[in-house]
Structures are given as C-alpha cells and as structure tokens.
Amino acid sequence: MxxxxxxxxxxxxxxxxxxxxxxxxxxxxxxxxxxxxxxxxxxxxxxxxxxxxxxxxxxxxxxxxxxxxxxxxxxxxxxxxPDFKGFSLSIEAPNEAEAERLFTAISQGGAIQMPLGPTFFARSFGVTADRFGVGWMVIVPLPDIG
Structure with missing residues (x-):
C-alpha cells in the first residue's frame, strides 16, 4: 500500500x-x-x-x-x-549545505516559520511555507535518529 x-x-x-x-x-x-x-x-x-x-x-x-x-x-x-493547512511536506537532506540550498530555494517568496539550524534532534532543521502556502520542513537528521 x-x-x-x-x-x-x-x-x-x-x-x-x-x-x-x-x-x-x-x-x-x-x-x-x-x-x-x-x-x-x-x-x-x-x-x-x-x-x-x-x-x-x-x-x-x-x-x-x-x-x-x-x-x-x-x-x-x-x-x-490555495489553502494548505494541517500538514507539511518534509525533505531529508544529506548534509547541511544541501539543506541550506533546498531551504533557501523553497522559501523564496514564502514565509520562514523556523530558520534552518541545529536542534537537539537534527544536525539541521527548518520550517517554511512556500509561495503557495505549502508547508515544508527541511531536515538533516542526526546519524542515530531516523
């Protein structure tokens, strides 16, 4: 399925x-x-x-x-x-440089809700809405967290 x-x-x-x-x-x-x-x-x-x-x-x-x-x-x-509420699409990037590239690109014309940066659960994580209102999360997970 x-x-x-x-x-x-x-x-x-x-x-x-x-x-x-x-x-x-x-x-x-x-x-x-x-x-x-x-x-x-x-x-x-x-x-x-x-x-x-x-x-x-x-x-x-x-x-x-x-x-x-x-x-x-x-x-x-x-x-x-368009009205996108109640969900986000999540992209896992292989490294911080690629996360930055993806986050910058998808945020263009949108609204950053949480700037990309390190967290306790990820090497890098950020939340944004693109210019259409679709929510996106970009993450570089810690090696032992999937």
Missing part, C-alpha cells in the same frame, strides 16, 4: 510545477489539462470536468517526483486562493 500527497493549487498548479522544478529539481511525470478530458454525453454536468470550463488550459491532474517521492497536483476548482 502507498499513501501519496495530492495538492490542489486552486488555479496556480502550472506555476507551482515550474517553481518546484526550479527550486527542488522536480520532474513532471504526467500532466493532463481540463481540455484533455473526453466528452461526457451521459453526464453533461461533467463535460470538461465542470469548474475548469472557463479555462481549459488549467491542469486537471499532474504527477511529479521530488527525489524518489511522487506527488500529485491539480488546479482543482480554480478559485486562485
């Missing part, structure tokens, strides 16, 4: 994918726009998958990889105000 994150960017998905490619080296592995959805003659309310009809270029579904982790994303309802 596998559990994956599915992020809804409320109309900013393509911008987010481009940001994650530049900041984290993300690789987009699948992308389907609302205009790519087949007609639904038996269900007219699902024609073009509903709320995206106003902008068929918006992303209905995308998958991207950061390292070995697959994340899914969508523009969702396209309202323009």
């Amino acid at each position: 596998q559990v994956q994150s599915y992020l809804f960017f409320d109309g900013r998905c393509e911008e987010a994918l481009n940001f994650y490619q530049a900041a984290l080296g993300a690789e987009v592995t699948a992308l389907m726009r609302f205009k790519d959805a087949p007609p639904q003659p038996d269900h007219p309310s699902q024609e073009g998958c509903g709320p995206a009809q106003a902008d068929p270029e918006k992303i209905m579904h995308a998958s991207f990889k950061i390292g070995e982790t697959q994340i899914m994303a969508s523009d969702g309802m396209n309202g323009g105000k």
Whole structure:
C-alpha cells in the first residue's frame, strides 16, 4: 500500500510545477489539462470536468517526483486562493549545505516559520511555507535518529 500527497493549487498548479522544478529539481511525470478530458454525453454536468470550463488550459491532474517521492497536483476548482493547512511536506537532506540550498530555494517568496539550524534532534532543521502556502520542513537528521 502507498499513501501519496495530492495538492490542489486552486488555479496556480502550472506555476507551482515550474517553481518546484526550479527550486527542488522536480520532474513532471504526467500532466493532463481540463481540455484533455473526453466528452461526457451521459453526464453533461461533467463535460470538461465542470469548474475548469472557463479555462481549459488549467491542469486537471499532474504527477511529479521530488527525489524518489511522487506527488500529485491539480488546479482543482480554480478559485486562485490555495489553502494548505494541517500538514507539511518534509525533505531529508544529506548534509547541511544541501539543506541550506533546498531551504533557501523553497522559501523564496514564502514565509520562514523556523530558520534552518541545529536542534537537539537534527544536525539541521527548518520550517517554511512556500509561495503557495505549502508547508515544508527541511531536515538533516542526526546519524542515530531516523
């Protein structure tokens, strides 16, 4: 069994994918726009998958990889105000230099909540929200703590 994150960017998905490619080296592995959805003659309310009809270029579904982790994303309802609450994505860096690079990149245009630095449980740890409001934790764990 596998559990994956599915992020809804409320109309900013393509911008987010481009940001994650530049900041984290993300690789987009699948992308389907609302205009790519087949007609639904038996269900007219699902024609073009509903709320995206106003902008068929918006992303209905995308998958991207950061390292070995697959994340899914969508523009969702396209309202323009993504709201990410109650979770954070965590990135384990191999060393402090890479943690600094990742933390700086993902924080660009966002809001640092806890600056990156040593803690009792990690060689380096920091918490930030990116420009879309997605929470991120970057950590270099201590050798004996996983």
